Amino acid sequence: MNPTPEIRGSKIILFLLCYALTTPRFAQAQCTASGPNSPGTATSTSFAGSDYSFNNPSNISVDDNSRSTASSIISLLSGQTEYLQATNFGFSIPVGSTICGIEVNVVKSATNVVLNLTSVTDYNVRIIKNGTVSGTNLADGSTLWPSSDTYTSYGNDNELWGTTWSQADINSSDFGISFSAEINGLVGLLPSARIDYISMTVYYLDPSVLSGSGEARNSTVRTSKATDNTLIKCYPNPFTTAIQVAGVLPGERVAITNIFGQRLYLSPPAINNTMRIDVNDLQPGMYVISTGNKKMKILKK
Numbered sequence: 286m287n288p289t290p291e292i293r294g295s296k297i298i299l300f301l302l303c304y305a306l307t308t309p310r311f312a313q314a315q316c317t318a319s320g321p322n323s324p325g326t327a328t329s330t331s332f333a334g335s336d337y338s339f340n341n342p343s344n345i346s347v348d349d350n351s352r353s354t355a356s357s358i359i360s361l362l363s364g365q366t367e368y369l370q371a372t373n374f375g376f377s378i379p380v381g382s383t384i385c386g387i388e389v390n391v392v393k394s395a396t397n398v399v400l401n402l403t404s405v406t407d408y409n410v411r412i413i414k415n416g417t418v419s420g421t422n423l424a425d426g427s428t429l430w431p432s433s434d435t436y437t438s439y440g441n442d443n444e445l446w447g448t449t450w451s452q453a454d455i456n457s458s459d460f461g462i463s464f465s466a467e468i469n470g471l472v473g474l475l476p477s478a479r480i481d482y483i484s485m486t487v488y489y490l491d492p493s494v495l496s497g498s499g500e501a502r503n504s505t506v507r508t509s510k511a512t513d514n515t516l517i518k519c520y521p522n523p524f525t526t527a528i529q530v531a532g533v534l535p536g537e538r539v540a541i542t543n544i545f546g547q548r549l550y551l552s553p554p555a556i557n558n559t560m561r562i563d564v565n566d567l568q569p570g571m572y573v574i575s576t577g578n579k580k581m582k583i584l585k586k
Contacts, residue, residue, distance in 0.1 A: 316489060318486055320376070320486035321390060321484035321522065322376060323521070325346070325375060327345050327346060328369075329355075329370075330368045332367065332465075335368070336366070337468065337478075338366070339366060339480070340354055342369055345480050346482075353369060353479070354477050356468075356478075357470035359472065365466070368418065370413060370464070371461045371464075372416075373458045378455045386440060386443040386444045387446060387485065387486075388486045389440055390437070390438050391439065391464065391480060391483050392480065393431075393435065393481070394433055395431070395478055395479065397470070397475055397476045403469055403470050405430040406425070406427070406467045407466060408426065409464070410424040410425075410464055413463050419446075419448055421448075430466070434481050436559065452489070455489075461485070517576060517580075523586045524583065526564065527562065530560045530576070533555040533576050535554075535556060535557060537555050538555070539574065539576045541564070541573070541574050541583075544570075544571055550562070564585065567585045569586060570585055
């Protein structure tokens with residue numbers, strides 16, 4: 286039996302009432318991501334108590350397997366590296382923007398590391414503001430550096446590193462990141478801390494994005510950690526010769542297709558949650574990278 290018009294009409298009215306009560310009053314602006322950007326300047330800078338300098342610091346400006354390295358020496362088996370400082374990231378955050386967060390990604394590895402005998406770990410990872418090492422130390426001193434190049438993230442879309450920011454601070458050429466490692470060696474087994482690439486992404490609320498009332502609202506879109514099985518992350522993007530894919534499940538394959546859906550690359554099954562892919566042969570342009578039911582667009586420069 287069909288419902289009477291009165292009952293049907295009552296359901297419609299109830300639906301509209303519920304919609305009106307649950308619909309947000311204001312449209313909320315989302316924080317925009319700028320980057321990841323590469324540094325224009327890189328230096329090895331000593332500090333009180335530092336022991337080992339980084340050679341070829343400019344190598345960290347490109348993800349190309351050319352690394353900046355600091356090593357323990359036979360006369361000093363254990364100690365801290367100098368600051369490997371990356372600045373001049375070339376951001377152009379709009380005037381009046383609210384800074385939501387800062388994320389730094391580092392491709393790092395270590396040599397001659399033997400568990401419980403020798404080690405390389407984070408010592409100090411801090412932001413550079415107005416040319417000065419500042420804010421909260423986000424170093425992970427409990428995790429050994431891997432033996433092969435691996436992306437590690439510091440900060441995120443709502444991490445301000447223990448200080449306040451204006452767009453002028455971010456756009457300054459002396460804004461950046463300062464990175465130091467702890468090295469513990471043995472005679473005949475001298476570890477090295479190696480950094481291949483550093484990139485930075487800044488999340489900000491654009492003042493031109495307003496709600497219907499003319500009021501700016503901040504509603505940050507969260508990024509996914511590499512262990513999140515619903516999303517993948519690719520670094521760097523745009524890329525040149527290689528790309529690191531994070532968020533892959535062990536056993537999954539990674540595919541790269543062009544915008545017409547033609548598959549250009551298919552990886553072997555993944556061993557862990559990250560995979561580095563050599564894409565030097567791809568022509569500049571837009572591509573789609575996918576694994577399982579996850580995919581995202583990537584750009585070859």
